[in-house]
Amino acid sequence: MEQNPSSPSQPYSAEELVPHSGDMSLVDEVLEVAEESLRARLTVRDDDIFSRNRRVPAYVGIEYMAQAVAAFSGYHAREAGQPVQLGFLLGTRRFASNVAWFECGCQLQIAVERLLQADNGMATFECRLTGEGIEQTARLNVYQPDNIEEYLKEKR
Numbered sequence: 001m002e003q004n005p006s007s008p009s010q011p012y013s014a015e016e017l018v019p020h021s022g023d024m025s026l027v028d029e030v031l032e033v034a035e036e037s038l039r040a041r042l043t044v045r046d047d048d049i050f051s052r053n054r055r056v057p058a059y060v061g062i063e064y065m066a067q068a069v070a071a072f073s074g075y076h077a078r079e080a081g082q083p084v085q086l087g088f089l090l091g092t093r094r095f096a097s098n099v100a101w102f103e104c105g106c107q108l109q110i111a112v113e114r115l116l117q118a119d120n121g122m123a124t125f126e127c128r129l130t131g132e133g134i135e136q137t138a139r140l141n142v143y144q145p146d147n148i149e150e151y152l153k154e155k156r
Contacts, residue, residue, distance in 0.1 A: 014040065017074030018067050019086050024049070027067045027110070030075065037113040038072040046104040055101040061108075061136045062092050065127035068110040069142055072125075087144035090122070095138040106131050112140075121145050 014027040026048065032039040042064060045051065050060045066089045074084040102108070108131040116124040121144045129136040 012075060012078060014071060017071040017078065017084060019070065019074070019084050020067065025067075026064055027071055030071050031109070033072070033075050037111065038068060038075065039109060039111045040068045040071055041107065041109050044102045044104050044106050044108065048104070051104055054104045056104065057101050058097045058099050058136065059095075060102070061097060061129045062089075062095060062138060062140070064108065064110055064129055065112065065125075065136075065138055065140055066142070068112045068127065069125050069140055072112055072114065073144060085144055087142050090141040090143050093139045093141070095136070097136040099134050099136075102131070102134065106134070108134065115139075 012030065014030055015025060017030060018025060018027055020026070026042055027040045028042045030038065030040050044056050046054055048056055048060075050056045050063075070087060073087060077084050108129055111128045111130075113126045114123055115126055123142050123144070125140045125142065127136075127138050127140055
């Protein structure tokens, strides 16, 4: 992962950077941003839509990572004077987790680094999620079309 991220030049909240709302807004705070990376934080909540018996399945870590990628994209869009746009998680490769679930209340940090950005809106990110006794890694393939409304209209 990139070694020297800096604090965001603009103090955007996670809600301003990730195009999710309500129960699906899972990232609490963006800690650091650089040209090719971002670091975020969240607390696993008992009122999380994925929570069962005060636990959240470890595979939800992929969604946490995807929302950190969305925050990365949202941050760079905002900095360029563009609106935050929806994107799509196309796939996950090399997902590894040393836990089967997260306990509600635990603090997690997510680090994402952009490895590849194609002109057609596809990108690949290396992701790492950590917490006390927790480590997950994955490579996420994502897609963000230039015009989301046009793209969704084509898919109907």
